[in-house]
Amino acid sequence: MYEQITAELKQKNVCLVAVSKTKPPEDIRAMYQKGQRDFGENKVQELTEKAELLPKDIRWHFIGHLQRNKVKYIAPFIHLIHSVDSFRLLREINKQARKQDRVIDVLLQFHIARESSKYGLSKEEAVDMLQHPDFATMDHIRIIGVMGMATFTDDLEQVRGEFASLHAIFSQLKEDFFEDAPHFREISMGMSGDYHTAIEQGSTMVRIGTLLFGARDYA
Numbered sequence: 001m002y003e004q005i006t007a008e009l010k011q012k013n014v015c016l017v018a019v020s021k022t023k024p025p026e027d028i029r030a031m032y033q034k035g036q037r038d039f040g041e042n043k044v045q046e047l048t049e050k051a052e053l054l055p056k057d058i059r060w061h062f063i064g065h066l067q068r069n070k071v072k073y074i075a076p077f078i079h080l081i082h083s084v085d086s087f088r089l090l091r092e093i094n095k096q097a098r099k100q101d102r103v104i105d106v107l108l109q110f111h112i113a114r115e116s117s118k119y120g121l122s123k124e125e126a127v128d129m130l131q132h133p134d135f136a137t138m139d140h141i142r143i144i145g146v147m148g149m150a151t152f153t154d155d156l157e158q159v160r161g162e163f164a165s166l167h168a169i170f171s172q173l174k175e176d177f178f179e180d181a182p183h184f185r186e187i188s189m190g191m192s193g194d195y196h197t198a199i200e201q202g203s204t205m206v207r208i209g210t211l212l213f214g215a216r217d218y219a
């Protein structure tokens with residue numbers, strides 16, 4: 001499955017984030033040996049424990065809801081935080097990145113699904129953040145794009161519409177705030193069940209777990 005998916009994504013120039021949450025380090029190492037370097041986790045403690053054990057050239061992506069008081073644990077090494085959903089979180093990432101003397105790349109997470117349980121900003125909230133006077137002083141974060149999760153449903157038309165709405169938000173932010181910023185170019189959308197639809201709607205980064213590692217056991 002790994003070879004098949006990577007061949008398909010390579011052809012379309014889409015980055016694969018292998019979502020390894022709940023899976024043991026051996027599973028990650030096996031995929032690393034096939035050449036995979038980008039892995040996604042959604043729990044800070046699980047991520048830091050795995051990062052400690054595994055090769056240092058892995059690019060770790062944080063894809064879950066991130067609490068401000070935990071940013072400090074991942075700030076030294078995180079490659080990309082997909083889930084910035086508040087200005088206070090952005091501020092904290094900037095602060096911790098400054099302490100580490102690095103710039104941390106982030107995505108703004110948008111709420112595009114029908115389910116109210118999912119996290120994420122509205123377009124208006126994002127515009128407020130980007131217009132905030134303090135934003136211009138945050139030298140230790142770089143916003144490189146957007147992320148979103150579609151509704152969990154078999155209705156692909158629904159999912160297609162939600163991905164299209166994320167792409168539209170991306171395009172508008174690009175035009176209004178990042179016109180001269182070539183690094184603002186990522187649209188992180190698509191999981192095991194909907195990544196084909198996501199790519200059709202312009203995804204540049206898919207986050208795939210189940211298809212690569214098998215079903216997760218939360219017991």
Ligand SMILES: *Cc1c(COP(=O)(O)O)cnc(C)c1O
Binds near residue numbers: 190193211
């Ligand atoms: C778990 C998770 C994924 C991967 O989901 P699969 O359906 O297993 O591919 C992608 N994105 C986020 C934010 C996740 O939490």
